[in-house]
Every structure is written in structure tokens, then in C-alpha cells.
Amino acid sequence: MERSRADILLEIADDELILGWRNSEWTGIAPMLEEDVAFSSIAQNEIGHARALYELAARALGTTADALALDRRPEEYRCAPFVELRRLEWARTIARHWLYETADQIRLESLKDSGDREIAALAAKIDREEVYHRLHAEMWIDRLLSNPEGSAKLQEAVEELWPYALGMLDDELRPVLVERVRTALPFELPDVEPVTRGQHTAELGELLQEMTAVRHSAPEGAEW
Amino acid sequence: MVTAISALRTWLTGPEPRQQSPRRLRSRVSAADVWDALAEIPDPEIPAISLVDLGVVRKVEVEDARVRVAFTPTFLGCPALETMKLQIEAAIAALGAQPEVEVLADDSWSTDRITPEGREKLRAAGFAPPAPREAAAPTLLQLQSAVFRCPYCGSRETKLENLFGPTPCRSLRYCESCRQPFEQFKTI
Numbered sequence: 001m002e003r004s005r006a007d008i009l010l011e012i013a014d015d016e017l018i019l020g021w022r023n024s025e026w027t028g029i030a031p032m033l034e035e036d037v038a039f040s041s042i043a044q045n046e047i048g049h050a051r052a053l054y055e056l057a058a059r060a061l062g063t064t065a066d067a068l069a070l071d072r073r074p075e076e077y078r079c080a081p082f083v084e085l086r087r088l089e090w091a092r093t094i095a096r097h098w099l100y101e102t103a104d105q106i107r108l109e110s111l112k113d114s115g116d117r118e119i120a121a122l123a124a125k126i127d128r129e130e131v132y133h134r135l136h137a138e139m140w141i142d143r144l145l146s147n148p149e150g151s152a153k154l155q156e157a158v159e160e161l162w163p164y165a166l167g168m169l170d171d172e173l174r175p176v177l178v179e180r181v182r183t184a185l186p187f188e189l190p191d192v193e194p195v196t197r198g199q200h201t202a203e204l205g206e207l208l209q210e211m212t213a214v215r216h217s218a219p220e221g222a223e224w
Numbered sequence: 225m226v227t228a229i230s231a232l233r234t235w236l237t238g239p240e241p242r243q244q245s246p247r248r249l250r251s252r253v254s255a256a257d258v259w260d261a262l263a264e265i266p267d268p269e270i271p272a273i274s275l276v277d278l279g280v281v282r283k284v285e286v287e288d289a290r291v292r293v294a295f296t297p298t299f300l301g302c303p304a305l306e307t308m309k310l311q312i313e314a315a316i317a318a319l320g321a322q323p324e325v326e327v328l329a330d331d332s333w334s335t336d337r338i339t340p341e342g343r344e345k346l347r348a349a350g351f352a353p354p355a356p357r358e359a360a361a362p363t364l365l366q367l368q369s370a371v372f373r374c375p376y377c378g379s380r381e382t383k384l385e386n387l388f389g390p391t392p393c394r395s396l397r398y399c400e401s402c403r404q405p406f407e408q409f410k411t412i
Binding site: 034037038040041042044045046047048049051052055056121122124125126128129131132135136138139 | 361
């Protein structure tokens with residue numbers, strides 16, 4: 001079935017919002033101060049992208065960005081299960097970060113060529129910022145691959161996350177991801193079925209409860 | 225004599241139209257007035273530089289008493305975005321005009337749009353100005369190379385400490401010559 005414009009926007013916005021939230025969970029507790037700063041900043045960017053995407057979707061749907069981000073039921077979110085996973089373990093965090101940025105780049109490249117001028121323009125803006133996320137992820141992949149212990153940890157993490165990463169993209173773009181990841185990594189990828197969009201993990205429900213607690217404590221709106 | 229007639233007219237018909245003129249004067253705000261007012265607004269996160277220096281103001285249109293301003297965020301997740309919007313609205317309202325501020329979510333702003341004055345103000349405040357945008361996206365190798373100048377001593381013996389910094393638009397570098405950490409404006 002052909003997805004509507006709002007569907008496409010919401011998929012990406014939800015991915016960015018939920019992963020942004022997951023990244024922000026490192027604030028204050030990352031294994032080193034530099035990474036505390038990096039993951040906090042990346043989180044801020046991803047949530048900023050989500051806001052811009054929600055605003056575009058909200059205009060089409062006659063609602064607001066806040067309502068889309070915070071007032072939907074868990075089953076209405078369109079994020080991929082990949083971004084929902086709560087992995088407070090460094091090698092997996094890095095593996096997800098790199099796999100996500102690789103898949104996101106493929107998606108953004110396709111959106112930049114979109115005939116929809118607003119979507120193409122926003123994708124171009126987002127892509128400029130994502131460059132720094134990719135460089136950061138790439139730097140960490142290089143670091144892990146530079147020694148046997150790091151390589152083994154990365155391989156284990158990628159093997160575990162691979163079905164989820166595949167599920168981020170649709171059938172058309174998925175082969176591009178397989179090709180790029182194969183080229184970049186020195187080990188074989190498992191042959192698995194993707195964990196696709198449309199299903200959710202239990203971790204999403206918990207995340208949403210926490211994320212929307214303040215908003216739902218004042219349903220009439222609050223003055224700050 | 226004129227004064228007496230004027231006083232009599234005022235007594236008979238109320239104040240002359242000219243005395244209501246603040247409203248009419250206000251409607252004569254020019255685009256140049258707006259640009260001047262915007263040039264007074266400091267960047268909320270780097271107050272050394274104004275929004276005009278930063279090059280984020282993309283359009284000023286004046287139509288009677290309505291002023292339309294369009295600006296781009298440096299980064300979409302910039303927490304100063306709302307503050308910038310409110311400050312622009314306040315500056316226009318202070319000119320007596322009706323503000324309409326639009327945030328452009330596109331790729332029309334680049335750090336190349338920071339004015340030469342803006343770059344100098346950044347450097348003087350301890351922020352290394354951004355490198356020019358190139359056709360291809362920056363690479364790790366470029367960012368790790370010693371081509372970025374320390375804003376304090378001018379040495380190129382600087383190294384990348386962190387791609388990220390205190391705000392989305394900055395990264396952290398360290399100068400091996402004067403042993404100062406400094407913030408490098410990212411190229412966008």
C-alpha cells in the first residue's frame with residue numbers, strides 16, 4: 001500500500017524522537033565526559049529534526065507538533081522497533097548509532113530527491129547536521145575495529161541488532177543498507193528476517209510513559 | 225495668530241489629525257529600519273554576535289504596518305530558536321509594526337553566510353569561525369587535520385577534541401601551542 005505524505009513524515013519523526021530520547025539517556029552517565037557531551041548533543045539534534053518533521057506533518061493533519069509527539073497512543077507511533085530498544089551497554093549503543101546513521105543517510109538521500117519540495121528542503125537541512133553524527137559513529141567503529149576485543153564486541157552487537165536495523169527501511173531501500181554495511185564491516189552479516197515497522201517492543205510503552213508524564217500531568221496546558 | 229486659530233479648532237473639533245500621527249508614522253517603517261533593529265539582537269547563545277552577523281535572517285518584507293521576517297535556525301534542534309523568534313517579534317513590535325516571523329526549515333542557510341564582521345566578532349570572543357562549506361561533506365580526516373586556527377594565538381597546531389560541544393553548532397578543539405581548549409564553529 002502506498003504510504004501518504006503524513007505517514008512518511010511520521011515514520012521519520014518518530015524514529016528521530018524515540019532515538020533522540022534513547023540517546024539522551026546517556027546524559028550524565030556516559031562512560032566518558034566527551035561522550036556525555038556527544039550523545040546529549042546528538043539527542044538534541046534528533047529531537048530538533050523530529051520537531052521540524054512533526055510541524056510539517058501537523059500542518060497536513062490539522063494538529064500540532066506537540067500533539068503528534070506526545071498525545072498519540074503507543075500503537076499509533078510509527079517508529080521502527082530498532083530505535084525503541086533500551087541498550088545501556090556501550091558496544092550496542094555504538095552499533096545501533098552507526099547502523100541507524102547509515103540507514104538514515106540512505107533514507108535522507110532518497111528524500112532529498114523527492115518531488116515534494118518541502119520534504120526535499122527539510123531533508124537537505126537535516127542531512128547537513130547528520131554529517132556530524134555519521135562522523136562520530138564512524139570514528140567509534142574505527143576505534144572498535146582497531147583491536148580484537150573491540151571487534152569481537154562490535155560483531156556481537158551488530159549480529160544481535162541486524163534484524164532490527166534492516167527493519168528501518170522499506171523493501172526498496174533495504175538492499176542499499178545491506179550493501180553499505182557489508183562494505184564497511186570486516187565480518188559476515190547474519191541472514192535474517194527484518195523486524196519491521198508496525199510492531200512495537202514493550203520498551204516503547206515504558207519510554208512513552210516517562211516521556212509524556214509532564215504533559216499528561218497538566219492536560220489543560222501549563223504556564224512555565 | 226495661527227496658534228490662536230489652531231487652539232480654537234482644537235477646542236471645537238478635538239485634536240488635529242497630526243496629533244494622532246504616531247500611528248501613521250509607525251506604518252512608515254522601512255526594511256532598513258527593520259534590518260537595523262535586527263542587527264541589535266544578540267545571538268542568545270553567543271551574545272558577541274548579532275542575528276544579522278550570523279546571516280540567519282533571510283528575508284525582510286514591509287507592507288504597510290506589517291513586517292514579515294523569515295529566518296533559518298543554525299541547527300533545527302537549537303534551543304535558542306524560540307528565543308530568537310520572540311526577540312525578532314519584540315524588535316518589530318518596538319518599531320510599532322505588526323510582526324510575522326517565519327522559521328525556514330530548509331538548507332538556505334550555511335555558515336558561509338556569517339558576515340566578515342561576524343566572523344571577526346566570533347574570533348575575538350574565543351570561537352574559531354567556521355571553515356568554508358565545500359561541495360562534499362566534511363570528513364573526519366579534514367577535521368582531524370591541523371588546518372584550524374586557534375582563535376587566541378593563531379596557531380594551526382590544533383587538534384579535534386570532540387565533534388560536539390556545549391551547543392549543536394560548536395565542536396571542541398585544543399591548541400597545542402598556547403594550550404588552550406577552544407570552541408570551533410561547525411561548518412554547515
